[in-house]
Amino acid sequence: MIAISNKCVENFILQQPNKRECGCHKGFWHNVLDGLQDSILIFTEFGELIHANSNAYNIYRKVAQNRENAKTLLNFVHTLCKSLIEYSLYEDKLVVCDEIVLNSSELFRVRVRWLNMDKYDFRYLLVTIENRYESIKNVAIAEAKKFDLTQRETEIWCLYRAHSTYKQISEQLYISLNTVKKHMKNIHAKRQAACGCM
Secondary structure, three states: OOOOHHHHHHHHHOOOOOOHHHOOOOHHHHHHOOOOEEEEEEEOOOOOOOOOHOOOOOOOOHHHOOHHHHHHHHHHHHHHHHHHHOOOOOOOOOOOEEEEEEEEOOOEEEEEEEEEEOOOOOEEEEEEEEEEHHHHHHHHHHHHHHHHHHHHHHHHHHHHHOOOOOOHHHHHHOOOOOHHHHHHHHHHHHHHHOOOOO
């Protein structure tokens, strides 16, 4: 049974990354994992955290500003890990996935799966944590470039793609509701022109 201690995870993540690696690929896998957009946590099947990439470190630092949110996120990860262990008796290639909303700007998709490595005697749990708002923002920025949106239109489009209402956009950007509607009309026209749908 897995016993992930919130204190152990916190202590591990808050330490500077340990770069103990051997062989001719020294640093290679560390750099690969650190280069990923998602947060990566690797646990032994007994709950010992053995690796956290820099994005995991950054997300935890941000979430830990509110102790209750940090506890909620770690408990959520723990629950998904337990579920994977319980269900893996029936299905070894199972991926357990769920989303958690901590507040209006922190929505995370957490995936847990087994990381089977034949040359080791143990199985490892691979936990990926995707910051959904960051992912949506990145897609919106790419779309803004594709549609040739202005800076203000890009700000509005990013908020709109993050599921903000027109009213929320107007309040956040200190503009009138009619201005938001005008910009959205222009954005939709540019989108149609970009995909040749006119």
